[in-house]
Amino acid sequence: MDNQNRLLTDEQMRQFITEGYLLLKTDFSQSFHEELIANLSEVYSSEGNPGNNLLPRIPQLQKVFDHPVVSGALTSVLGEGYMMHAHRHGHFNNSPKPGGWHKDSYWGYKRMRNHRPWWAMIMYFPQDTPVELGPTGVMPGTQNFDSRTFTSDESRGEVTAAGEAGTFVLIHYDIWHRSTANLLGKERFMLKFEFMRTQAPTVPSWDNRELEWVTPAAISDAVYPNEAMWRDAWYWLSGREEPQDSEVASPVQVASLLEQLRSGDAEERTKASDRLAVLGAAAVPYGAAAALERALEDEFEPVGINAAYGLARMGDDGVEALLRALEHGEGKASRLAGYGLSVAGDAAIPGLTRVAGGADEDKVFYAVFALGELKGTSESEEAMRTLAGLASHESARLRCAAADALGSVGAWSGKKPHSVGVEALSNALRDEDAQVRFTVGLSLSKWGVQAEKAVPALIAALDDSNRYVRAHAAEALYYIGTDKAKNALLDFLRPARWCPTTTPASTFYP
Template identity: 40%
Template sequence: MLDTKYLLTDEQMIHFITKGYLVLTNDLPEQLHRRVMDKIYYVLHEEGNPGNNILPRVPEIQQFFDTPTVKGALTSVLGPDYYMHPHRHCHYNRPGSQTPGGGQWHKDGYWSSMRSHRPWWAMIFYYTQDITEEMGPTAIMPGTQYYEKFLGDRGETLLPTGKAGTMVLVHFDLWHKASLNVSEFDRYMLKFQFTRLREPENASWNHQSPDFPVPDGLPAQHPNLWQDVWEWLRAAVPESAKKEQPVQSPQELGELVSEASETDALNASYTLGRMGKEGIAELAALLSAGTHLTAERAAYGLQAAGSEAVPALLELLAHQDERRRGLAAFVLGMIGPGASLSVQQLIERLQDGSSWVRRNAVEALGMIREPVEQVVPALTEALLNSLQEETNDAPQAGSMYVSQQSYIKNKIGYTAALSLLRTGKDGDPKQVVQALEQALSSGDRYVRAYAAEALSHLRTEEAIDVLVRYCRTSRWCSDTSKASTF
């Protein structure tokens, strides 16, 4: 069992919520870091970057993520049953290898149908050697995780440094980039991604006080957005309204949601989400009839409204525009178990003509979870249908993501497998195992990875048998390379 002293403090959690990162250090032997670096050097120069196979190729890396420091930090942010995502990468920065100024500022490609302000996902940048600014550590821009647009010169650039074992835990959507290595040394950074499997049921860190003191040095103030994340992580009942009423009316705040300034727009959206019925009505109208950008911003405000917003969202599930239907499904998923009354309508959306709407409905069902006797059969059917489409080589007509997230080939199957990882253990084991066994033959590598992990979560005799047979044929031999003799 994890010693609670390794869990984060309130101050660290508030820093993560507002600034989007934490710098931590693993206390591990220098020899281990050196051994890993030597192996990585060999692999990169003799075989090329192994990408997702970096862990089985250099299995000692797993020791970095099994320490109480890492487990305590990830448990605090993502809950005790977080999952290491199958996408991993070793970033190799040679001396002078980057263009002047380093790489381009960016957010990583995301894995859900939409980015979430709430921490369903996180990343760790792990350094295997002492890292200085001259060696080109990954640059981050604190406080930018909630912005779709890059802040440019208005943002602060930070280059985290430290001893071997230094790691930067970041909100998945934090803006970051490679920086220029002006030293004489190679720089290695391991990027691993993690996802939470269920919404918080209690505060999973060393939580002491419900207060939320805002730290200094932030590029912008988002009190209601931060409060929403804080209350959600604490599993607290969200406040429907502040004691002091906002100066603006719902209509005036609604106009701000459409403003070019993301700071003003997000503040207005989350303020409306905490105003009760009047705020919900304004946000629902914006989601229904506003521009696409305005509708997305309104969706974030509606998630902050919680279960009170469910009736309005059920109406939006029937909207004639696929984007609005999909956003309504997304918000219902973000509301979680409090949106259980929407399960039947979400199941009906699995027959929607838009694959983006279907995908949002699949993800929402996995987050709402209950009633499991309805949710799990619907998810297994969605998974099997997506696999059939792979077999038929049928395009996912109507999808708004035809050219996006190309790294996910079967987007609905991927999402259904992830949702079954979150819920399958509570369903009919035989039904779930049969679907997951077929998913192990998917043409999408991430569908296969989620299916294998879901089988390991089930722990039934049949699930273990399927998983063992799969592992026998998919085993990776880390000693086999172009240089090996047999």
């Protein structure tokens, strides 16, 4: 095994963008996995699930995450300097019944889920895991949908992480997944670790050979067409603006698509909204913007998502339509407008800042999310003051959203220091709500050395009663990286040193 990261190829990145997962494999020896399984079995039988202490209790697991296939895949998707989150969990499955479809929590569901890959998870299988042993199942292409766009007994779709020992599935954090039935009744371990991007991408971090987006020739039948969204993810991950393409639309073509958009068949509407989204500004003269604005309210979520991304590609007409939907739309339409505005470019910032200063909590929530995703927010003093002010709002949900957005703003490399943002985050480390406090730690990690003035507040947070506040404060000190931050981190870690061989049966000797 060599030590050089094995970065993903363009083809693999396209699959990750469209389908939300990759099934990959390490090349550890059989003896490595036999020892790992033996240690897992001993710990689980004598001590129970070690939870967040999985890694220090089973220290050879670190070799898994140092493996060039694993680290290369994570670097490709999340960039250099990604964070291994403090939450880890070893799943033990011996149930003959499948688990329920779900998305994993962000500890309270108080944050808006990202379409762009800020987060990823790895589910690692240390034993041979045929389908009959109950591997994890994922539903391709569902990472960007809040709603269930499928049924559990649908024949098309589900992919299982079946494979030899050392197989792992890398997933977009928000993909729908479940445990499948263990029909063999033997022990099956799955080791779940989650990871977060700490810097916004400025260059491709995978083995990028082709600059432009190319739709994969083979996509799972379960995946609905979301071409405009896929393009946004590709160019965002590349650190490049999408080139102005030469899409041409004719009145007849657009009229046909608008008719298809009124179909009673959800899949036909999805195809029509997808094509209109790709045409973008070329379709505006023929009434496409108004039609997509109405489509934000479609009962089938993939149609509404295509509409949001399509409007984001329609210039001022699209931005105005999205802002109307954000301010005056109901429920789903307002939320999807937030996604559209988050990719619509800096022209959306003044309108979003206005909405973020309003009184409707849901609409403020969506506007704050969009501001966090826009690179130009850091250049807008009004937007930064608005986000900083919301970090002390009476609503814990909005305080958390503001802290999260300030972190995303801070993740752009080459950014200028914003004392107002760092000050707001530092103050929020004393928030009464634990989720606000631990969101702040993650956000300050993205600011890096620019958050040096937050070090005293982070040091105080190392004594917080919440385990994730403490963990995220420690991570922030690591990413800030000044002498004062590193010394404080070492002082925190030294008395907390973990001995992986100390157990109730062996407390101190040998």
